[in-house]
Amino acid sequence: MNERDARRYSMTRGTRIMESQRRDKSLSSPLGRAKIVDALRSLLAEKEFTAITWSDIAQTAGVNEGLIYKYFKNKRNLLHISLQESLEYYLTKLDTDLKGIEGALNKLRKLIWTTIYFYAQDRVVAKILLLEVRNFPGYFESRTYQLVKNYGDTILEIIKEGINQGEIREDISPWHLMQAILGAIEHMCLPGIIFDRIISPDEYTREICEILSRSIGKRPA
Numbered sequence: 158m159n160e161r162d163a164r165r166y167s168m169t170r171g172t173r174i175m176e177s178q179r180r181d182k183s184l185s186s187p188l189g190r191a192k193i194v195d196a197l198r199s200l201l202a203e204k205e206f207t208a209i210t211w212s213d214i215a216q217t218a219g220v221n222e223g224l225i226y227k228y229f230k231n232k233r234n235l236l237h238i239s240l241q242e243s244l245e246y247y248l249t250k251l252d253t254d255l256k257g258i259e260g261a262l263n264k265l266r267k268l269i270w271t272t273i274y275f276y277a278q279d280r281v282v283a284k285i286l287l288l289e290v291r292n293f294p295g296y297f298e299s300r301t302y303q304l305v306k307n308y309g310d311t312i313l314e315i316i317k318e319g320i321n322q323g324e325i326r327e328d329i330s331p332w333h334l335m336q337a338i339l340g341a342i343e344h345m346c347l348p349g350i351i352f353d354r355i356i357s358p359d360e361y362t363r364e365i366c367e368i369l370s371r372s373i374g375k376r377p378a
Contacts, residue, residue: 190228192218194239201281206236206289233293236285237301243282244304247275251311261319265369268312269342270362276346277356284350287343309335325373334373341365 196218200209211232215222229235254271258264276283286305290296312335319325325334342365349356 187228189218189220189224192220193225193228193235194242197235197239198281201284206232206285233295236289237299240282240285240290240301241304243279244286244301244308248304248308248311251308255311261315261322261324262366262370262374264315265312265319265338266362266366268315269338269365270358272342273346273356273361274358276342276350277358280350280353283346287347287350309339312338319373329373338365338369341368 193214196214197209200213200217204213209232211222211225214232214235215225218225225235229238251268251271254267255264258267276287286301290299290301296302313331316325316331316334320327320329320331342361345361345365346356348354
């Protein structure tokens with residue numbers, strides 16, 4: 158098995174695990190609805206969102222088109238629902254991962270690594286979040302945006318904790334630092350997402366955190 162095949166196997170296995178966990182979380186959901194959401198994710202791995210039709214989704218899910226309209230207002234609503242389920246799972250896991258970690262800088266490192274790992278393992282969700290949904294005004298009124306905002310609030314809380322504990326310089330704007338962290342993660346991951354290249358959580362986290370430690374740490378008195 159060559160490197161690309163091994164990476165694809167790892168990504169596929171990671172996606173299967175996350176899909177299984179998401180399905181376990183929502184066993185009470187109607188089976189047809191879950192099959193439709195899974196069908197869209199499967200199609201997005203091969204095609205652009207604009208090229209996917211209701212017919213494609215229905216055929217992949219093994220349902221009739223009328224059932225799709227029963228659960229979803231339109232194709233973009235289906236896209237948001239698919240993304241929301243993934244983000245809810247990720248944010249729950251992130252909250253658990255951060256428990257027991259002492260120090261704001263250590264928490265930021267863990268958050269950065271976990272986010273990059275999430276993008277690396279679930280390229281479809283990363284593609285939806287970073288490339289598909291933000292181009293439409295309705296995104297900022299959606300449940301998806303609220304979940305992303307909750308993620309940003311988590312980063313802000315960690316930064317403020319670091320300032321209060323003396324780990325992070327008090328003259329740095331928490332908001333601007335949060336934006337810098339988000340921008341660094343996204344710009345490092347985007348080439349891998351767009352061009353199907355390797356995304357290395359360890360390497361990317363190390364590089365981002367080296368820059369952070371030199372620029373935001375407390376200066377000697």
